[in-house]
Amino acid sequence: MTTKHHIGFLGLGQMGGLIAANLLRDDATLHIFDPSPAAREPFVKAGAVAHGSPREVADAADIVFACLPSPAVSKEVAFGANGVAGAGRARVYVELSTIGREAVQAIAARLNEAGIAVLDAPVSGASKSARAGTLSIMAAGPRQALETARPFFERIGKRIFAIDERPGLGQxxxxxxxxxxxxxxxxxxxxxxxxxxxxxxxxxxxxxxxxxxxxxxxxxxxxxxxxxxxxxxxxxxxxxxxxxxxxxxxxxxxxxxxxxxxxxxxxxxxxxxxxxxxxxxxxxxxxxxxxxxxxxxxxxxxxxx
CATH class of the missing domain: 1.10.1040.10 (N-(1-d-carboxylethyl)-l-norvaline Dehydrogenase; domain 2)
Incomplete structure (x- = not known):
């Protein structure tokens, strides 16, 4: 019997929406959060489960991806009042955003305290590659977390680079x-x-x-x-x-x-x-x-x- 994956995705904007679409598979339940109803709607129609906060997503998913617009938003989503740090299920958090080394290191420090491994994994390729699932992914973080994320990276990217085991160097x-x-x-x-x-x-x-x-x-x-x-x-x-x-x-x-x-x-x-x-x-x-x-x-x- 095939195991059903539970994947979380935070941020369904210009890039995030295209990336998340490639994670919608029959073998996975996609749990999503975005403050925009218009961004959420097509995913819900396609079978994704919408949640009311990043924490709710991380309570439902084993691995959570984030594609967000700024360091401030990324920090709030990761360890704000309703952030991923307070969740009880997720054990791997993948930061796809480009937010700089300081922000990722701050996120990794806070989530590590909560028992969540952080992969710093910004992507390159613009919307055409995001739509086609051919992005390049620059992953930095614990090797075991990378191996956990790899099957999902292969759904969104063509080249996966293991940059370093220290989050921040992917940025x-x-x-x-x-x-x-x-x-x-x-x-x-x-x-x-x-x-x-x-x-x-x-x-x-x-x-x-x-x-x-x-x-x-x-x-x-x-x-x-x-x-x-x-x-x-x-x-x-x-x-x-x-x-x-x-x-x-x-x-x-x-x-x-x-x-x-x-x-x-x-x-x-x-x-x-x-x-x-x-x-x-x-x-x-x-x-x-x-x-x-x-x-x-x-x-x-x-x-x-």
Whole structure:
């Protein structure tokens, strides 16, 4: 007889909802919490069990996943008044959020006192990978907790990296990745605007770059998928990458690491936030550069069709 898994999931937002959907299986009961009725409704219709607090979820599930928007929210969910720390059933807590090392270490310390192992496991891949279950997962925490979570990680991710047994280092790995990603976006967008201003064909520029040394995740995916066609729908809000850059810079400062390039990149992302673009797709950063240059980086093929 197949054992029925009881899995908890906290946070059904832009990424969390897509990740949680891949945990809805016949062999599992998914226990969920999100303050938004609209976020909960499709899961309940699909067979998930909605609860009134994170603690109630952790009272019903053996392993609880969280995908939350900020360090403050993550701490409240983990050890606030109705948090996971007060639960009686869950023994593994998986923090999928990107919230920085300090927050994860604080969560691990409090939950460990309650007998709950913490896996620091931020993910990368944006909404397309979350929907397809092909995220990369950067897990740091006790080895036994990782093995407990692994079968469920395999439902949401394609690559599972065992970073370290110390929670917090998964966060650092994710911030290293996202500092590079945010810089690649900013520099790629800026350079493509320069080329378009000079009269280069945007489609040809991207083709040449992706066959040459300038290729990166922005030119390989974000530009051709969301900027050239003008859809700006790659699937992640601008505020999220801006938040990750700020967390990365804070971590660098705490370590005494000099970040000349990242400091400048951070200013650019924060400028976009200040202009009201926080909830826009992060590919819309290029629109500011286009406005300054008086040119657009769009596919001529799309315009002609």
């Amino acid at each position: 650092v790995m994710k911030l290293v990745n996202n500092l590079i990603s945010a810089t690649a976006m900013a520099s790629s967008y800026e350079a493509l605007v320069m080329g378009a201003k000079a009269g280069l064909d945007p489609d040809l520029m991207v083709e040449v770059i992706n066959a040459s040394t300038g290729r990166n995740s922005a030119t390989l995916e974000k530009v051709p998928d969301a900027i050239l066609p003008g859809t700006f729908d790659f699937g992640s809000a601008l505020r999220i990458i801006a938040k990750d850059v700020d967390l990365g810079l804070a971590e660098a400062h705490s370590l005494g690491a000099t970040m000349w390039v990242a400091e400048t990149v951070g200013q650019l992302w924060r400028f976009a936030i200040s202009q009201g673009a926080a909830e826009d797709d992060y590919t819309t950063l290029i629109r500011f550069m286009e406005k300054w240059a008086g040119v657009e980086v769009r596919s001529r093929k799309a315009q002609e069709s």
